[in-house]
Amino acid sequence: MIGPRALVGARSMILKGVSVGEGxxxxxxxxxxxxxxxxxxxxxxxxxxxxxxxxxxxxVT
Known part of the structure; x- marks a missing residue:
């Protein structure tokens, strides 16, 4: 699941069962x-x- 306001860059792969948190x-x-x-x-x-x-x-890095 990809949370609200999350940004995913071009050509990224998010594997099955992985969640990306809000923001x-x-x-x-x-x-x-x-x-x-x-x-x-x-x-x-x-x-x-x-x-x-x-x-x-x-x-911030």
């Missing part, structure tokens, strides 16, 4: 194998947390 950001081309917490910024293959989004429209 989370998934970087382009990422492979998300585990659920992503609300407000987390993830990127890579496999996706790892690289930062956090404090409020809608602002990210």
């Amino acid at each position: 989370a950001i998934v970087g382009a081309g990422s492979v998300v194998r585990r659920s992503v917490q609300a407000g987390a910024v993830v990127a890579g293959n496999p996706a790892e947390q690289v930062g956090a989004a404090r409020a809608w429209g602002s990210a």
Whole structure:
């Protein structure tokens, strides 16, 4: 399930059974194998947390 206000980059893959929390950001081309917490910024293959989004429209690394 992809939560409200979550952003998923182009060519990302979210595997079966994985959830992306509210306001989370998934970087382009990422492979998300585990659920992503609300407000987390993830990127890579496999996706790892690289930062956090404090409020809608602002990210902190």
